[in-house]
Amino acid sequence: MAVFEPEAEGIVLDAEETGGDIAGRSPWALAGRRLVRNKLALAALALFVLIVAISFAAPLYSKHVANTDPFESNISGTVTIDGKTEPVLQQGGGKLGLGETPIGPTWHSHYLLGADNQGRDVAARVLYGGRASLEIGLGSALLASFLAVVFGLVAGFFGGLTDTGISRLMDLIWAFPVYLLAISLATVLLTAPNGLNLGIFNVSASSLWIPLVIIGVIYVPYVFRPIRGQVLSLREREFVEAAIAQGASNFRLIFREILPNVASTVIVLLPLIIATTILTESALSYLSIGVQPPKASWGTIIEDGQALLYTRPTVAIAPGVMIVLTVLALNVLGDGLRDALDPRSKVRMK
Amino acid sequence: MATFAIRRALWLLVVLFAISVLVFLIFFATPGVDPARQMAGRNPSPETIKNIKHEFGLDRPLPVRYGLLMKHMFISRDLISYGSHTRVIPEVLSATPVTLSLVFGAAVIWVVFSILTGVAAAVFRGTVIDPILMILALIGISVPVFWLGEVVNLVTQSRLHNFFLFSWVPPLGYTPLTQDPLMWFEQLIFPWLTLSVLYIGFYARVLRANLIETENEDYIRTARAKGLSERRVLLRHTLRTSMITFVSLFGLDFGILVGGGALLTEVVFGLPGVGLLTYNSLTALDLPVIMTTVIYGAFFITLANALVDLLYAWLDPRVRPA
Numbered sequence: 109m110a111v112f113e114p115e116a117e118g119i120v121l122d123a124e125e126t127g128g129d130i131a132g133r134s135p136w137a138l139a140g141r142r143l144v145r146n147k148l149a150l151a152a153l154a155l156f157v158l159i160v161a162i163s164f165a166a167p168l169y170s171k172h173v174a175n176t177d178p179f180e181s182n183i184s185g186t187v188t189i190d191g192k193t194e195p196v197l198q199q200g201g202g203k204l205g206l207g208e209t210p211i212g213p214t215w216h217s218h219y220l221l222g223a224d225n226q227g228r229d230v231a232a233r234v235l236y237g238g239r240a241s242l243e244i245g246l247g248s249a250l251l252a253s254f255l256a257v258v259f260g261l262v263a264g265f266f267g268g269l270t271d272t273g274i275s276r277l278m279d280l281i282w283a284f285p286v287y288l289l290a291i292s293l294a295t296v297l298l299t300a301p302n303g304l305n306l307g308i309f310n311v312s313a314s315s316l317w318i319p320l321v322i323i324g325v326i327y328v329p330y331v332f333r334p335i336r337g338q339v340l341s342l343r344e345r346e347f348v349e350a351a352i353a354q355g356a357s358n359f360r361l362i363f364r365e366i367l368p369n370v371a372s373t374v375i376v377l378l379p380l381i382i383a384t385t386i387l388t389e390s391a392l393s394y395l396s397i398g399v400q401p402p403k404a405s406w407g408t409i410i411e412d413g414q415a416l417l418y419t420r421p422t423v424a425i426a427p428g429v430m431i432v433l434t435v436l437a438l439n440v441l442g443d444g445l446r447d448a449l450d451p452r453s454k455v456r457m458k
Numbered sequence: 459m460a461t462f463a464i465r466r467a468l469w470l471l472v473v474l475f476a477i478s479v480l481v482f483l484i485f486f487a488t489p490g491v492d493p494a495r496q497m498a499g500r501n502p503s504p505e506t507i508k509n510i511k512h513e514f515g516l517d518r519p520l521p522v523r524y525g526l527l528m529k530h531m532f533i534s535r536d537l538i539s540y541g542s543h544t545r546v547i548p549e550v551l552s553a554t555p556v557t558l559s560l561v562f563g564a565a566v567i568w569v570v571f572s573i574l575t576g577v578a579a580a581v582f583r584g585t586v587i588d589p590i591l592m593i594l595a596l597i598g599i600s601v602p603v604f605w606l607g608e609v610v611n612l613v614t615q616s617r618l619h620n621f622f623l624f625s626w627v628p629p630l631g632y633t634p635l636t637q638d639p640l641m642w643f644e645q646l647i648f649p650w651l652t653l654s655v656l657y658i659g660f661y662a663r664v665l666r667a668n669l670i671e672t673e674n675e676d677y678i679r680t681a682r683a684k685g686l687s688e689r690r691v692l693l694r695h696t697l698r699t700s701m702i703t704f705v706s707l708f709g710l711d712f713g714i715l716v717g718g719g720a721l722l723t724e725v726v727f728g729l730p731g732v733g734l735l736t737y738n739s740l741t742a743l744d745l746p747v748i749m750t751t752v753i754y755g756a757f758f759i760t761l762a763n764a765l766v767d768l769l770y771a772w773l774d775p776r777v778r779p780a
Contacts, residue, residue, distance in 0.1 A: 128743060139726075214774070255527065272778055279473075280476050280477075280480075282471060283473045283477070283759075283760055283763065284756060285717055285718060285719065285755060285756055285759045287718060287719060288717070288718050288751075288752045288759075288769050289480075290755050291736065291748065291752060292481055292484045292485065292739065292749075292752050293484055294749055295743070295745065296484055296485055296488050296496070297488070319709055328463075356581055372690055383558065383600070387602055390602050390605075391602060391722055392601075393602065394722065395721070395722070395725070395737060396740065396741060397740060406546050407602075410602075410604065410608065413608075414608060414726075417608055417611065417616070418615070418616040419613055420613065421612050421617075424605070424608050425608075425609065425612075427605075428601075428602065428605035428606075428608070428609070428778060431602055431605065432597070432600050432601050432605075434600075435595060435600040435601075435602075436596060436600040439596050440596060443596075448487060
């Protein structure tokens with residue numbers, strides 16, 4: 109009878125696993141078990157899901173709780189708290205008694221985190237901003253991964269000139285500094301008077317698609333490189349040879365034999381890429397070349413809050429806290445997924 | 459080594475050419491965009507636009523336009539900012555010392571602290587110190603630098619400025635080293651710390667992983683077997699090999715920061731370096747300045763990358779292709 113030898117299968121056991129424990133289970137089931145045991149990673153996943161959920165519930169919050177339109181300026185409005193009516197923008201709060209200061213955090217349903225200098229509800233804006241940030245972050249990470257997988261499969265599988273061409277293109281994007289590339293693309297696209305005109309498509313300058321596609325394209329090489337490397341080595345493995353011997357088509361080889369084997373790499377990389385794209389989006393928006401008004405994202409709210417930093421710091425602090433929590437959760441989750449799915453990268457326990 | 463160096467140099471030329479073409483295409487050939495109108499800044503006069511059309515040969519074929527741009531950029535170096543009506547390239551060069559001051563100082567801090575953190579985490583593996591340090595490192599890489607800068611400003615410039623700990627902090631800005639070294643240091647210390655947080659976290663994680671991986675190598679076992687002290691094994695054997703990745707990453711990140719990556723830190727602390735210049739041109743839509751900082755920055759980073767590759771190949775002969 110064949111003895112199950114995890115080492116021979118390239119599987120490394122956790123300290124508390126024995127060969128008998130894991131015999132007869134699929135690699136995915138094993139990975140799932142490892143992930144479930146990793147309480148920190150699960151907590152991070154829960155936190156991320158929670159942030160996504162409340163951000164996408166932004167319209168509900170602003171309609172039913174805050175009762176305000178977070179994109180409409182409310183300069184002369186008032187708000188009633190504990191029976192006292194106060195103006196949203198208070199006169200003379202600044203130095204020398206000049207200028208206007210928006211109301212600070214009320215810790216009530218209206219203006220929970222105060223107002224920005226146009227009298228808009230910061231809490232509602234942070235939620236809406238989160239929706240934009242997450243849409244761009246998730247969208248561009250998915251776009252980057254999708255392109256990277258397609259290019260990686262094609263380059264690694266066909267090799268030769270195809271591989272050289274694609275790899276060199278990727279090296280070029282890789283060599284181009286991320287922020288400089290994004291800045292050039294964004295300046296030109298955002299200043300185009302009628303938006304970007306691509307024949308039948310007309311993308312308006314305030315469309316979320318512009319930052320999404322820019323950020324997505326920039327990060328393709330970061331996913332492409334590991335995938336191409338893996339495809340190159342998978343192509344030489346016996347199971348692929350066996351499939352070729354059975355007369356499998358290239359299509360079948362790529363999608364049925366090789367693709368499932370690179371899936372775990374993509375899954376491990378995805379949270380880390382999303383974390384990076386969210387940070388990049390916030391940086392570009394902070395520089396006012398990401399999300400454009402009237403839309404808001406965490407980055408643009410931090411920029412709005414910079415002018416109010418010393419008088420009403422919550423405007424800038426709140427979206428930053430959201431970014432830190434989201435990115436931290438994704439990084440912890442990414443670490444957990446890597447330990448669960450790719451134990452070979454982990455140091456062998458004695 | 460010579461073959462490798464030649465091949466790397468050729469690839470460098472290809473990359474430089476491709477980057478300049480790409481920047482050119484982005485600024486001059488995006489569909490639906492009129493480059494002359496964009497270059498001219500806000501509310502230009504018709505003469506300015508006509509002038510630009512002539513200067514950059516906008517009625518001539520693409521390759522000619524590319525050549526003219528490169529001529530203005532690198533040979534005659536007479537690009538003019540239509541926002542401030544000054545020559546762009548001297549302006550960029552005069553902003554460079556600020557960026558260099560910022561990046562050098564931050565680099566010293568991040569190298570020292572990331573080595574300490576990474577080594578401490580690896581040495582105290584299995585104790586509570588390791589996970590605590592690694593969580594801190596993870597937080598460090600999750601914080602957007604511009605936001606951290608705002609929080610630092612809030613604390614040191616406003617909320618706790620009268621507290622004895624921060625009362626010495628000067629207002630935001632930059633004083634050249636040659637003019638007043640103490641002021642230079644005092645104004646830069648918080649920008650340095652802020653910029654280095656991300657890198658301390660990242661490098662500490664990389665170093666710890668490398669140290670632990672190296673720990674399992676046979677030559678480490680040999681070193682222990684011949685009776686070397688733990689301290690000597692760590693400093694002379696484990697740490698040395700683990701530093702290879704560290705050093706090459708350092709070269710890349712240093713290049714990226716000098717080439718424009720320190721932009722966010724400069725903006726939030728009001729340091730008048732190349733990054734702030736780029737930012738101000740972004741808000742004023744001063745395209746000639748943006749083009750210049752992008753091309754010069756990208757060229758600098760690409761050169762730095764090539765140097766790092768050569769250094770890496772020299773340090774570690776295994777990476778040289780046969």
